[in-house]
Amino acid sequence: MFNALNGTGGGGQLDPTAGNNANTALYSTFVVFxxxxxxxxNLCGVRWTIFGSGFTYALYSGSYIYLNHTGKSSFTIAAGAILGIGAGILWAAQxxxxVSYPREEQKGHYIAVFWIIFNLGGMLGGILPFAINYHSDKGSLVDGVYIAFVVLECLGAFLGLALAPPSKVTRDDGSSVVLVKYTNLGKETLEIIKxxxxxxxxxxxxxxxxxxFFYTYQFDNINGALFNVRTRGFNNIFYWGFQMVGSYAISFLLDYxxxxxxxxxxxAFAIVLVFFNAIWGGSLALHNKYPHGLTLENRIDFKESSRASGPIILYILCGVGDALxxxxxxxxxxALSNDNQLLARYIGFYKGMQSFGAAIAWQLDAKNVAPKNQLVANWVLFAISVPSMLYVVWSIKEHSENQNVRARAGSDLEKYTGDEADNKTDTAAAVN
Structure with missing residues (x-):
């Protein structure tokens, strides 16, 4: 739902300033959390962290209703900062x-399955503004769209409680997905520093x-700047829909x-390299055609096939590139490990540093940095990431080393917090 909302450009608002500032606040707290x-x-368990953090998404979506009626962005910006806290925790759990539940030869498939589920939400979120705003093009989403987002996000939060405790989940070969080790605040702090x-x-x-980093340019300076509001929703149906195709396709290679x-x-590295250079080349050509965007009255509608087809196809390919x-x-x-606690920290690090880049990107747009400069920045940053990405691929081993797990005394298991706390018998069996 969050992806769908942001994909409309400016959080669905005609003026993207409030949405840009809210996203800057969001990704600033996301960096830390x-x-x-x-x-x-690792301390609280996946079920309760997903349940609690899910409601921060609903708060953020609901804040735009207040913005619609008052024109004041302070609540939306504060909700963005709170969402950054929740998102940091939710994405670490997810x-x-x-990446720790599947066997090594299934990791690409499991990532693709998640990406399909994830982007089904984005597709649904694209259908909502497209349908509700179909006969109303005021430039901003109406309250009904935001209300629908809030309801769905609250439902998603509650569904987090339906997850099985990780200690009760086994792979299809009978092995436990969780290497249960005693952890506490001091240990986790040290591991984060490491x-x-x-x-x-x-x-x-x-x-x-x-x-x-590239979301800001794609959402605000392609979808938000060139298309009317119903077409933005239309575009997002396919942007997120083709993400499912891209992720599923590359999963066959990653697990081959x-x-x-x-x-x-x-x-896979070569595919990503070629695809992204093609995307940014196409984006530059589109920018040169519309260097100043389009006025509200002259924005592209999906029914104008002669004007719409090229930009829409490019935007869809941007979605495929994101998935890849x-x-x-x-x-x-x-591929770096099979240890669930270590991978939770690795994912948290990835999302934190990812959010650092996103916070800067959204603020650049909020400060009205020229779209072409934003495009160039995206292309340069991708080029800079290429050598280090290649180095990490070179460092990958054919098989990750399983972490040695030693059963702790019963008193230590008594202290273990999180979803496994109520399943001490199961966890002891898993360790053994």
């Missing part, structure tokens, strides 16, 4: 599930920083047993 997210999930001296994490920094894991990494990049990034992280 993305990094801390893995530790919080990422831990996605992330910033880990050579592989430092090498991932450019890739992390770049991975959400006929090639070694490092070779698969090199081939994110799926590849998660696969790289998942």
């Amino acid at each position: 993305g990094i801390l997210g893995g530790a919080i999930v 990422g831990m599930i996605m 992330l910033f001296i880990n050579p592989l994490m430092l090498a991932l920094l450019p890739m992390c920083f770049t991975s959400n 047993s006929g090639l070694g894991r490092k070779t698969r990494g090199y081939v 990049y994110q799926t590849f990034a998660y696969w790289i992280i998942g």
Whole structure:
């Protein structure tokens, strides 16, 4: 739902300033809580962290109703900052599930399954503004769209409680998905500090920083600046829909047993490299055609096939490129370890540094940095990330080393917090 809302440009508002500032606040707190997210999930468990953090999304969507009626952006900006806290925790929990539950040869498939579920929400969120605003093009989304987002996001938060405790989940080969180890606040703090001296994490920094930077340009300076409001919703149906196609397609390569894991990494890297350079080349051509965007009265409608087809196809390909990049990034992280607690921290680091880049990107747009300069910045940042991305692929081993887990005394298991706290018998069996 959040993706759908932001994909309309400016959070669905005619003036994107409030949405840009809210996203800057969001990603600023996301930086901190993305990094801390893995530790919080390890301490509190996935069910309660997903349940609690899900409501921060509903608060953010609801804040736009207040903005519609008052024109005051302060509540929306504050809701954005609160959402950054919730999102950092939620994404760490989601990422831990996605990359630690599957066997090594299934990680690409599991990432794709998540990406399909994830983008079904984006597609639905695209249908809502398209349908509700079909006969009303005021430039901003009406209250009904935001209300629908709030209802769906609250439902999603409650569904977090329906997840099975990780200690009760087993793979299809009978092995436990969780390597249960005693953890506490002091241990998690130390492990987070270690992330910033880990050579592989430092090498991932450019890739992390770049991975959400491009959303601002695509949402605000392509979809938001060139299309009317109903067409923005129409475009998002396909932007998020083709993300599912892109992620599912590359998952076959990432899990292909006929090639070694490092070779698969090199081939996927080459695909991402070529695809993104093509996207930015097409974006530059589109910018040169509409260097100042379009006025509200002259924006493109999806029914104008002669004007709409090229820009819409480019925007859809941007969605495919995002899916390829994110799926590849998660696969790289998942290839570094099979330890669920370590992967929760790695994912938290990825999301935190990703949010650092996003916060800067949204503020650049809020400060009215020229769209062409934003485009160039995106292309340069991608180029900078290429060597370090290649280094991490080169560092991947054919098989991740399983972490040795030693059963703790019963008193330690009594202290273990999170979803597994109520399943001490199960966790002891899993350790054994």
